Amino acid sequence: MPFPATRLSVVERTRSGDEETRRLAWATIIEAYWKPVYKYLRLKWSLDPDAAADLTQEFFTTTLEKEIVERFDPTRARFRTYLRICLDGFASNARKAERRQKRGGDVVQVPLDFRTAEGEMARHEGSVPADVDDLFYREWVRALLARGVADLRLWAEQSGRLSMFEVFARYDLADDGEGRPTYAALARDLGLTTATVTNHLAAIRRQFRQLLLEQLRELTASDQEFESEAARLFGSRALDAGDDRR
């Protein structure tokens, strides 16, 4: 399949007349964005963990209440950029008003594990990046890839291709700081031929790309935004890690 079948974007689905469709769309948006939002508030707005957690909850509640997402115009900005601009405005207003009251009402129930997010921040390889706007993008990519890997594992389990996933996990997810194994070493460890390792990686990477593109399709609001996000995600800046199998 050359590219993912067109799905309604989550932005469109938040405008659905069906309540369950709306709820699921909101859950998807929150799942993709809550960690970038939390970490952005922690680093750019220098909030302590509790304040950032409160404001993250409040941001999604408020965006829901004020229908900020429903007002999004895809011809004017990327959804991700729009959300970050909204977040800056929201954080600025919150700081001015020093309001921290919890909101109730129509809150989407997505468990946000702030303790995990805080632990992840402690594990950042570097310190706070010079451009915290890039941080928002990187955290968004991290959330996107994490879901992509989870979807890939599910696909491998359901289709009986766990050995393929194992090759992928050992090669493309390797981050132990000692470099990735060679194809030959991987083949030896897993009892496969080098050719099988090569073929497994090619096939599962194609599936991984497909799953990421489906997510991107869901999280963007137009063909142009989708292509632009995909180009950035898969563009040359992403490729420094390369493939050192040979």
Place this chain on the structure above:
Amino acid sequence: MSWISDRAIDQLRAAAAWPELDDRYVITGVAGGGGMGTVYIAHDQVLDRDVAVKVSNVADQRGRPDRLTREAHILSRLDHPGIVPVHDAGLLPDGRRFYVMKLVRGRRLDQVMSQPVPEAIRLDLFSRVLEAVAFAHAHGVVHRDLKPENIMAGGFGEVFVMDWGVAQDGLPDPDSAIVGTPGFMPPEQEDAAPVDARADIFALGAVLAQLMGDHPSRALAAIAAKARHHDPQRRYQTVEQLAADVSRFRHREPVTAYRETWTERTVRVYRRYELPILLVLAYVIMRFVLLAALGV
């Protein structure tokens, strides 16, 4: 998996982007790329040579030939020593397009400019760029994104004009987005209005201005200024006209873009004929000294 390290992020992005080429081309590295596509270095196992493979970052969503395919077609039509030849093209299993081209080894013009390179060499490189662009124009192709980063200089003085992905070749544009690079785009291109060869002439003027650094001679600065005049009618109308003025400057002849003062003309003529003038002067002085010595 809830946590993915920064290193794994890079690896996963690269893995998802990695092109699944057939056995003929073995990828050995990444050369670079931009918004449209990524260029990989590969070894062509059939012909036993290194090549560059450009792969689109994402398959076109509207089922049309994408810019990358268009670029390959344009390049295959432009058979010129200053334009990279295309060897092969195709479709990846995931729907992305790719094409294979000569691997150009060298430095980008902006990297060349950062080094202390003599003006004569800089102008020689620029003249080769003009030849390639004039050839493209003669075949109805306007590059629309000429800039130092899109020009490669090889180790033997060869020059390649790269990145024809947003070139205009008379066919309808794949999309109506504004293309080009600020600082190198003429006003009409910034306004997304139709452009012609004079848009490239504007960009070439900007390239020349950068190539010459902060203190170019007035004549050269005038050439660059005329090339990038905001009014297309007041620019050079063809690359050949621009090339002719650059050639005149290189040969110390008066250029059409600048009316020199009497002093400047004297200095230019002196520099052009420096050796014969010095010889005549030396002869006259020797003769004068000889006659004086003889008491004539």
